[in-house]
Amino acid sequence: MNTPPRWPIGLRAAISTAIPVTTGWAAGAMSSGLIATLGAFTSRFGGDRPYANRGIELATVVVSLAAAVALGDWSAQVPWLGVLVVSSVAVAAVWLCNALTVGPPGAYIFVVACAAGIGVSAAHLTPWTIGLLVLAGGAVAWLVQMAGALFHFRKPERVAVAAAAEAVAGYIEAAHSPQERATRHRAASALHRSWSVLVNYQPLQARPSSVLHRLRAANHAVHVLFTMAVTAAAQGTAPAPETAEQARKLGALQLPPDVIASRDADRIPLGSPPLVTLLRRAISPGSPVRHIMQRVTVGALLSGAAAMTLGVDHAYWAMAAAVLVLHQGTDRSRTLRRGGERLLGTWVGLVLAGLILSLHPHDLWLVLLLALLNFVIEVLVVRNYALATVFITTAALTISSGTHAVDVGHLLLARGIDTLIGCAIGVAVYLVAVRWQESTRLTDAIGHTLEAAAQVLPYVAGGVTTGPAARAARRDLQLAAIALRESDEAALAGSARQKEVAEKLLPAVTATEQLAYRTIAACWTIEHRADGVEFGRSLFGGRSAQPHVEALAALAGAVRTGAPAPERSDPLPFLADEVTELRQSLAQDR
Structure with missing residues (x-):
């Protein structure tokens, strides 16, 4: 762009x-x-x-x-x-x-x-x-x-949505190429930025017929295309080639969002955490x-x-x-x-x-x-x-x-x-x-992303991902995945020791990123499927997500402490490939 x-x-x-x-x-x-x-x-x-x-x-x-x-x-x-x-x-x-x-x-x-x-x-x-x-x-x-x-009162919002749509189109076109990870990170960052512009930075209420509501609907549809592409890539298939052009048309408000996915205009948008929370986290x-x-x-x-x-x-x-x-x-x-x-x-x-x-x-x-x-x-x-x-x-x-x-x-x-x-x-x-x-920044970022994913799993297993708490957990997971990529890039551009650690942890970083984005994509899929509740439960075989939450927490602890990855004979029915790859990559790093 x-x-x-x-x-x-x-x-x-x-x-x-x-x-x-x-x-x-x-x-x-x-x-x-x-x-x-x-x-x-x-x-x-x-x-x-x-x-x-x-x-x-x-x-x-x-x-x-x-x-x-x-x-x-x-x-x-x-x-x-x-x-x-x-x-x-x-x-x-x-x-x-x-x-x-x-x-x-x-x-x-x-x-x-x-x-x-x-x-x-x-x-x-x-x-x-x-x-x-x-x-x-x-x-x-x-x-x-x-x-x-x-x-041009709404020009900043239009620019943000167009930038997100272009980034998503770039990711779709780069699927199964060496640029896939980088373009996925750019798309996720651009989508987060556009949603901040459309929701977090809006101190005034807008009419249901306003341009702002149209832009929110378009941005929502672009996000759906992004999660569809993430799911397809994780399953080893290429995203539909026409979706890249659809994303660009959505960003330019040239395609009705309902063609891709409808958004409940009455649902209260999830804003940013309270000011005190942001300052405390910093x-x-x-x-x-x-x-x-x-x-x-x-x-x-x-x-x-x-x-x-x-x-x-x-x-x-x-x-x-x-x-x-x-x-x-x-x-x-x-x-x-x-x-x-x-x-x-x-x-x-x-x-x-x-x-x-x-x-x-x-x-x-x-x-x-x-x-x-x-x-x-x-x-x-x-x-x-x-x-x-x-x-x-x-x-x-x-x-x-x-x-x-x-x-x-x-x-x-x-x-x-x-x-x-x-x-x-x-x-x-x-x-x-x-x-x-910076000595533990990358391992902390991997651990934090796994813990954030663990917080989302109960909502996926229950097939209920549209409530405020579920959407907040999904948002925190996306932010953690973005921070993980940034931590990896910082380590690769750091000292010789940091670069060596980043290269050894690359398979773990890749697996953790894939796990995070697949979890986010599952939330969007559940939200837009007519049988979303049944679909979410099927991902866990109808069982509780608690054992899997504990498994991810244990993996996060192993990454941070350098301990061997805990053995598990019952792999996650959902994200089994990603968790197996993560365990193997951690075993190779020891």
């Missing part, structure tokens, strides 16, 4: 930047206008969210950015206090952004905003005044981001988010302390660089690449910034320059991060130093050293931490 063009996003960022600066210039307070542009970071969030939800998210981002900048300005008088405040903001932002799936650019922007608050303390404005300026700039960005609702033992928070805490404090000890002014630049390397929680190869791109891009950007600052642009030239820089950043940031960093550095230095004379040589040297410190410490913290943090 083609990548959506980035120029509309770049245009919104440019407008969001230009308006506050132009207003400041017209009012004779250009420095205040530049401070207000920190609120324009808001334009980088929520681009793929439905508009009603986007408005809420962006309003929250605006207030948070204003608070972060004001807090940074307040702490600027005491250097060590500034380091502690920026570190605290970094950890809190990582927790909230990851737990609530805020999306790119994530926690890094809030750290930059807080650190910038320390930098703008030279403006000698009160913290609340600076917060209000950022709030005003954020309000402009909010209006720019929400303007599309006047013309900091539970073994959670990847918790690991990221730990790395960010250490990286931010060490980089700030190192920069201050070496006497480099504005230590927050080093902290921001360290957080950038660490906050996304990516695998080893991408973390190293991001650190290198940040370092190289910053140094090249310093040269460009030095040239611009030596020309000392002002008035409307400064407005035009900042708008152009932000446009280029958004166009490049996805395709070429290293090149985007060149312009990110240039824009940041232009905003912070564009209205007064500076010692360009000293400024560029300090920023280059800060970035080197931050990137080096960020990478070092990652390499040390993941040796113990």
Whole structure:
């Protein structure tokens, strides 16, 4: 599927930047206008969210950015206090952004905003005044981001459903090929994303005749095609070739969903878990988010302390660089690449910034320059991060130093050293931490997926899979399967030891994935068959699912502890092949 063009996003960022600066210039307070542009970071969030939800998210981002900048300005008088405040903001932002799936650019922007608050303390404005300026700039960005609702209110939902349909079509076409696992993961992730857009991100009720209900019905039918393909692949047969085109037509609303499967419009959609549950899960033992928070805490404090000890002014630049390397929680190869791109891009950007600052642009030239820089950043940031960093550095230095004379040589040297410190410490913290943090991630993911499957089996055996509890268990299993694939990919891109373990566990990972998706597919089959209850019971021979639940729990324990897989003479009548393959793969790994 083609990548959506980035120029509309770049245009919104440019407008969001230009308006506050132009207003400041017209009012004779250009420095205040530049401070207000920190609120324009808001334009980088929520681009793929439905508009009603986007408005809420962006309003929250605006207030948070204003608070972060004001807090940074307040702490600027005491250097060590500034380091502690920026570190605290970094950890809190990582927790909230990851737990609530805020999306790119994530926690890094809030750290930059807080650190910038320390930098703008030279403006000698009160913290609340600076917060209000950022709030005003954020309000402009909010209006720019929400303007599309006047013309295409349901466009984000349409895009999400079309993307899910295309991903499912890709999986159907890749069945029984080397790309089957990867395309199945993409399809499952896209379906989860589209359902989140259609249900979790919908704060307002929609009419039964609305486009939203049509999209939900289409997405439901696409999911049915996906589970039909999973079942066919597990049975060794190819999915019907016409289903790929049917999926694409459903995604474009060109095929009535009832042709594939009907959806009860009166059934209350299953939303996401409560907010408190999401936040608690994010900091539970073994959670990847918790690991990221730990790395960010250490990286931010060490980089700030190192920069201050070496006497480099504005230590927050080093902290921001360290957080950038660490906050996304990516695998080893991408973390190293991001650190290198940040370092190289910053140094090249310093040269460009030095040239611009030596020309000392002002008035409307400064407005035009900042708008152009932000446009280029958004166009490049996805395709070429290293090149985007060149312009990110240039824009940041232009905003912070564009209205007064500076010692360009000293400024560029300090920023280059800060970035080197931050990137080096960020990478070092990652390499040390993941040796113990990631050592059991893959086995934990296998165990968690097996346990999640065990929670679904009683509903399958009873032939009742449409209740809220059954659908919640099915959702948790799908999320566990998606996380398993991500854990496997992270291990394969990790250290030599992690890669060796991932290669040994590949048969177990494959069998566990297959078991998870077959279980999910069985739930959908039961839901849409007229004899669903009898069909579900037949999968277990009419017997209780409890022995099989205990068997999967025992397998999960064996995976985590490295103990031999427990013997079982009575294989599961349902999923027998997958469980047998899993037992054999675990035996071979010992």
